[in-house]
Structure formats: C-alpha cells, structure tokens
Amino acid sequence: MPKADSKFISCKPSKHGSTLEGLAPSTVLKHSLLILFCKDPSTEEPSVSGAETGIFDASRSFHSQRSLIEQQTKDSLQVEKELHLAKSQLLSKKIEDLRREECRCLLLKRRGTELACQILASKSEIDALEARHQAAECEYRQREIEELEEKEKTRDEFYNLRMSELEEFKESIRRFLLDNRDKVQKLQDSVSENTCDLLAMQLVLCNVMPMQLKSTLNLLQGSDGYMDNGRIAAAETKKSELLAEKEKLEKYLISSDHLRTLLQKKLHKMLISQDKKKTKALTKDQVEK
Structure with a gap:
C-alpha cells in the first residue's frame, strides 16, 4: 500500500x-x-x-x-489449491503408473533378453547336436560302406575259392571217370572172359562128365562087376573140385555184377551232384548280379 x-x-x-x-x-x-x-x-x-x-x-x-x-x-x-492438489495427485498417480509400466517394460525387456539368450543357447545346442548327428551319420555310412566293401571282397574271395575248388573237383571227377572207365572196361572184359570160360567149362562139364562117368562105369562093369574104390574116390574128389570151381566162378560173377552195379550207381550220383552244384553256382551268380 x-x-x-x-x-x-x-x-x-x-x-x-x-x-x-x-x-x-x-x-x-x-x-x-x-x-x-x-x-x-x-x-x-x-x-x-x-x-x-x-x-x-x-x-x-x-x-x-x-x-x-x-x-x-x-x-x-x-x-x-484443491484442484491443483487433485491434479498433482492425479499427475503423481500417472507418473507412478508410468514408472510402474516402465518397470514392467524393463522387466519384459529383460525377460525377452533372457528368452533370446535361451533361444540362442538352444539353437547353438541344436546346431551342435545336428553337427554331431551328421558326423555320426557320415561315420556310420563310411563304416557301412567299408563293411559292404569288406563283405564284397570276402564274397569274391569265397567265390573264387569255391570256383577253384569246383574246378579241382571237376578235374578230379574227370580223372576219376577216366580211371573208373578204364577199370570198368577191364572189369567188363574180365567178367566177359570169366563168363565165357565159365560157360565153356559148364559146357565141358555137361558134355564130358556124363561121358567120363559112363566110361568109368563101363570100366567098372568090365572088371567083373566090382568097383575100384580108389577110382570112385578120385572121381568124387574131381567132381567136388569141379563143383567148388563152379561155385567159385558163380560167386565171382555175382560179385563182379554187384561191383559193376555199385560203380554205375556211384558214377550216376556223382554226375547228379555235379549237375546240382553247377546249377546252384549259376543261380547264385545270377542272384548276385
């Protein structure tokens, strides 16, 4: 104033x-x-x-x-003043809300950063696992290829060995056939000769023995009807010897026929087994190819 x-x-x-x-x-x-x-x-x-x-x-x-x-x-x-106080309180509340939202945003950002770190860690772990898986897969494939190559090599060696054994077996069969063919031919010849001899002997025996017996009987009858015991015994001995020789020849013929049959059966079996093995080998080669 x-x-x-x-x-x-x-x-x-x-x-x-x-x-x-x-x-x-x-x-x-x-x-x-x-x-x-x-x-x-x-x-x-x-x-x-x-x-x-x-x-x-x-x-x-x-x-x-x-x-x-x-x-x-x-x-x-x-x-x-009250309005200003109310506005101040409202502003303080809004500021507090803003700060709370800001804190929440910071927490969300922090959580997002943590999740991003976890995602990166998981991604790196996944990449490491994928790399290990690929390495293991490559190693497994390499090992499988090596095993297949080893199996193929072993199979080839086994096949070559079997082929060589088959060739040796064929050669042995060929030699065996040649040897047995000669043996069979010799046996056939010997059997034929023995058969001829036996037949001739049988004919001789059939023709000679009655005549000898008849002449012997006539001689015996010519000597006053008495028989010479020595001659009879010699004749019986000769007869038994001839019968024994006949039986022996028959046994020899039977054994020769039996041996011939066995050899033929064995040769037939060998030829059949050889054909079967050859068929199996050809089938196996076709399957492998």
Missing part, C-alpha cells in the same frame, strides 16, 4: 475542531482515501462530523466488499 504525505498522516481531530474543515474538496477526497486505506473507520471517535460519517460508511462498505472479495478469493484459491 502507498505511503501518505506527511501532512496527511495524522487523521485525528485537533484541539480546534475537525481537520477537514476549510479544506478543498480534492483535499477532502484525498484525505478520505487515506482514511480508507490507512485506518479502520470503526476506530474513529464519535465526535466526527456527518461528512466523515458518510465517508466511514463508504469505507465500511468497501471493507465489507473487500472482505467478501478476499473471502471469495480465498475460496477460489482454496478450490484452485
């Missing part, structure tokens, strides 16, 4: 009456304004004049309006 001039500072009445008497209206107005701004009209002494009373009433009305305005201003300031 502005300070008043020194001549208007004292507003109380002096000993000679009112200080406003004999003053110009402008001076009175100035004085009234000074009273309005400097002093409460309720504190004035009751010995003031009527003009001062009107001024005091105006001042009181002004003060009441001023108080009302101040009260309204205070209320408005209070409302504004």
